Amino acid sequence: MTRPLPFVALLAAGVALGAVGLGCPAEGGSPGSGEGATPTPGAGAGGDATAGAAGTSPAGGAPEGGAGAADAKRGSGGAATGGGMIGAAHAYSLSPAARYATPSIVGGRDDLVELVGAAQRRGRDQRYLVPTRAEVAEMRAIVRELVPRLRRAGAVDVDDLDERAGRLGLQLVKFRSLAGSFVIVRELEGLERGAGILVLRGGDAPRPLAVMAPHCFEDDATGRMALRFFLETDAAALLLNTVRRDAPVLNPSELGGMERPADLAFAERSFFLAATEALAAAHERAAFVQLHGWEHEECPEVGAEVAAVLSRGNAYLSEDLALDRLVDELRALVGDEAAVARFGREVRALGGTNNVPGGFINAYSDDRFYHLAFDRSLRARLEDDALFRRNLATSLRRLSDGG
Numbered sequence: 001m002t003r004p005l006p007f008v009a010l011l012a013a014g015v016a017l018g019a020v021g022l023g024c025p026a027e028g029g030s031p032g033s034g035e036g037a038t039p040t041p042g043a044g045a046g047g048d049a050t051a052g053a054a055g056t057s058p059a060g061g062a063p064e065g066g067a068g069a070a071d072a073k074r075g076s077g078g079a080a081t082g083g084g085m086i087g088a089a090h091a092y093s094l095s096p097a098a099r100y101a102t103p104s105i106v107g108g109r110d111d112l113v114e115l116v117g118a119a120q121r122r123g124r125d126q127r128y129l130v131p132t133r134a135e136v137a138e139m140r141a142i143v144r145e146l147v148p149r150l151r152r153a154g155a156v157d158v159d160d161l162d163e164r165a166g167r168l169g170l171q172l173v174k175f176r177s178l179a180g181s182f183v184i185v186r187e188l189e190g191l192e193r194g195a196g197i198l199v200l201r202g203g204d205a206p207r208p209l210a211v212m213a214p215h216c217f218e219d220d221a222t223g224r225m226a227l228r229f230f231l232e233t234d235a236a237a238l239l240l241n242t243v244r245r246d247a248p249v250l251n252p253s254e255l256g257g258m259e260r261p262a263d264l265a266f267a268e269r270s271f272f273l274a275a276t277e278a279l280a281a282a283h284e285r286a287a288f289v290q291l292h293g294w295e296h297e298e299c300p301e302v303g304a305e306v307a308a309v310l311s312r313g314n315a316y317l318s319e320d321l322a323l324d325r326l327v328d329e330l331r332a333l334v335g336d337e338a339a340v341a342r343f344g345r346e347v348r349a350l351g352g353t354n355n356v357p358g359g360f361i362n363a364y365s366d367d368r369f370y371h372l373a374f375d376r377s378l379r380a381r382l383e384d385d386a387l388f389r390r391n392l393a394t395s396l397r398r399l400s401d402g403g
Contacts, residue, residue, distance in 0.1 A: 102162050104174040109231065112175055112182065112199075116227060116240070119186040119197050123242035124217060128262035129193035130254040135168055136274045142168075143198065143278035146183060147236075150202040156181055168271075169193050179231065185275075187242060193250075194243035194262055195271045199230065206236035208286035209400040210279055212357070214241050214264035214272060219293030221379040225389075226291050232393040235400075236286070237279050239272055265290070265355050276357040280365040287322075287399040288361055292373040294350060301349050302341070307334065307378040309350040311343035311371040313358030322399050323370065329395040333388060334378075343371075370399060 105111070131139070142161055150156055158172050165172050169191040173184040181202035187195050211230045216223030223240050230238040245263035255261055256269070264272040280286065290313075296304060310327055312320055323342070331340045343351035352358055352371030361369040374382070382389045 102159055102172045102174055104176075106176050108177055109179055112177060112179075112231075113227060115173065115175065115184060115186075116197055116199065116238075119184075120216065120223065120240065120242055122189060123187060123192040123194065124244070126192040126194060126243050126247065127250045128243050128247040129169075129250045130258070130261050131168075131195070131269060131271055131274075132254060133269070136269055136271065138164065139168060139170075139271045139274040140278045143185075143200075143275050144282060146172075146185075146200055147279070147282035150181070150183060150200055150206075151204055156183060156202055158183060168195070170195060192242065194241070194247060196242050196264060196275075197238075197240045198271075198275050199238040201230075201234070201236050207234045207397060207400045208283045209233055209235040209397065210237040210239065210276075210283075210286060210288045211235050211396075212239045212272075212276075212288060212290040213292075214239075214290065214357075215245055215292060216241055217244050219291070220376070221383050222291040222293050222374075225379065225382055228389060229289070229291075229393050229396055232390060233397045233400075236283060237275075239275055241272065265292075265352075265357070268356055273357055273360065277360060280361055280367050284366065286367045287370060287396075288357070288367060289370045289372060289396055289399065290352070290355065290358065292350075292352070292371065293379055294373050294375060296375060299349055302347055303338075305336070305338045306341045306347065307336075307339040307375045309341050309343055309347055309373045311351040311353075311373075312362070313352040313355050313369045313371045314362045315344055315351065315353055320368070322368070322401075326370070326395050326399060330392065333391050333395075339378075368399070 105115070142164055145161065146158065149158060156174055158174065161172060165185065166188065169188050171186055171188045173186060175182040175184060183200045183202070185198040185200070187193060187197075211226045211233070213219070213222040213226035216226075226238060226240060229235070241264045243262055245260065245265075247262040249255065249261050258268055260266040261270075264270050267273065276288065280288075294302075294309075296302065302309065308330060310323060310330070312323055327340055327342050331337045334340060341347045343349075350371075350373040352369075352373070355369075355371060358369040358371060361367050382392065
C-alpha cells in the first residue's frame with residue numbers, strides 16, 4: 001500500500017485539482033455566486049463569518065459511513081480511535097504537548113464571533129486535504145464524546161481529547177461568556193486543511209438545532225447569517241467551511257471517485273459530514289438548517305420574483321408541517337407570497353436534492369434537514385435589517401419543535 005506523502009511535503013508539492021463547478025440543476029444542487037461575485041458592502045475579505053457581525057445585534061444514495069452512523073444512533077456502532085495512526089498518516093509535527101493544549105477563553109459575543117472569523121480567514125485560500133476514512137471515523141467519535149459532556153453542569157472537561165483532535169490537525173477551544181459555554185473545534189494555525197469549523201453549545205438545554213453553511217466564501221453572507229442564527233436561536237451546533245469549494249486537493253490519491261472533494265455540501269467524505277453524522281446520533285429529532293445563496297442569472301428557471309427557495313432536500317418529502325409553517329412565516333415577513341417558493345411546488349430548482357449531509361439525515365436518521373436558498377437581495381436584507389433577521393431566527397427555532 002502506498003504511504004501518503006507527509007503533510008508538509010504535500011503543501012510543498014502544490015498538487016492542484018479543482019472541484020467541479022456548480023450550476024443550477026433542474027432538481028437540487030446549490031449554485032453560488034461564484035468566484036467573480038461582488039461582495040456585499042461591509043462583507044470584508046472573502047465573506048467570512050465575522051465581517052460586519054461584531055458589534056451588531058445578537059448576532060440520493062447513502063454517503064460514505066452512513067450505515068455505521070445509523071448503527072451508532074441505534075446504540076450498536078462504535079468509531080475507531082486510531083489517533084496515533086492518523087497522526088502518522090499525514091506526518092503532523094505536533095509532538096510538543098503545547099500544540100495539543102485546549103485554550104480556555106472568557107469573553108463576550110463579539111469575541112466568539114471574532115474567534116470563528118479568524119479561523120475562517122486563515123483557511124480561506126488554503127489547499128484541501130481529503131480526510132482518510134480513519135480520520136473521518138475519529139472525528140465522528142470525538143464529536144459524539146463532546147456532545148454529552150457539554151450537557152453536564154459545571155465546567156466542561158475536554159482536556160483528554162486534546163491529543164486526539166491534534167492528530168487530526170484540530171484544536172478544541174473552550175469559550176465562556178454570559179451567553180453560555182461553548183467548545184470550538186477549529187484547525188490548528190499553520191495546519192489548515194479545509195476541515196471546517198464546528199461550534200458546540202454547552203448547557204443542559206441547547207435547542208436541538210444545527211445551523212450549517214458549507215459555501216461561506218461563494219454564497220456571500222451565508223457564513224455570517226449562520227453564525228448570527230446560531231447565536232440568536234440557542235442552537236446546539238454551528239458548522240462552517242474553511243476553504244473555497246474549488247480548492248486544489250493536496251492528496252488526490254484519497255479522492256476515491258469524489259468529483260467535489262472540497263465542496264462540503266457534496267463531498268462523500270469530510271469532517272463536515274462526520275460532524276453531521278455524530279450530531280444526528282447525539283440529538284433526537286433535531287433540525288439541521290443549511291443556508292445557501294444563488295444568483296438569478298445563474299438560475300433563469302427560477303422566476304425573478306422569487307427571493308427564497310425552501311426545501312427538505314428530498315423531492316419525495318412533500319408533506320412537512322414545519323416547513324409549511326416556515327414558508328408561511330417567511331412570506332409574511334417578506335410581505336410577498338410569490339417571493340418565497342417551496343421546492344417541488346412552485347419551483348423545481350435549488351432543492352438541495354444532491355446534498356450529501358442532507359441525504360444522510362433524510363435517509364439514516366429521525367432528524368430533519370432544511371435547505372434554505374436565498375438570493376442576493378434577501379441575504380442583504382438579512383444582514384442589514386436586524387429585526388427582520390431576529391424574526392426569521394424565531395421561525396427557525398420552531399423548526400426544532402418538530403412541527
